[in-house]
């Protein structure tokens with residue numbers, strides 16, 4: 001398998017997966033089906049999923065939020081790590097990819113833990129705030145349109161409890177963030193977002209170079 005973690009050689013990546021990946025068979029099937037899609041690269045890496053599951057367990061999370069469902073791998077890996085009463089609220093606008101997601105959530109027996117909101121995520125986040133769910137989430141994962149990252153982040157910061165964690169995906173953007181010759185809007189948006197978090201004293205920060213770069217922001 002070609003490395004999904006930046007800067008890791010194919011040999012080392014195979015070793016990493018062979019000696020550490022513990023992937024539920026339903027997750028594995030979902031990954032294989034998603035690999036056939038034109039947008040396959042939007043799926044998170046399996047070692048990243050396993051890392052996020054560990055974080056969710058470490059937090060003792062029950063209530064989690066996700067912005068960007070795609071074909072449901074990240075929601076499923078989190079749902080499987082949650083206790084029976086745990087929930088994932090996930091946002092997307094794509095009916096086709098989320099139909100695949102629903103099929104695998106059913107198959108894994110965790111569909112009742114996952115609430116999919118098919119609407120622009122900012123609307124859903126606003127509704128959650130209006131319905132009094134401020135500071136009620138333990139964990140949030142942001143992995144959607146990059147130009148809205150600052151907005152998703154601010155809303156998530158309101159929705160997550162003190163001591164809760166926000167994980168933000170693709171912050172190294174295939175390395176393009178560090179290449180000055182790349183100046184397209186999405187790359188610039190991620191650079192600006194990374195700079196903003198660097199100086200945000202509302203969080204404890206760590207940028208982890210797993211997969212395409214995962215920022216961890218622990219709410220103070």
Ligand code: CA
Nearest residue numbers: 042143169170
């Ligand atoms: Ca992603």
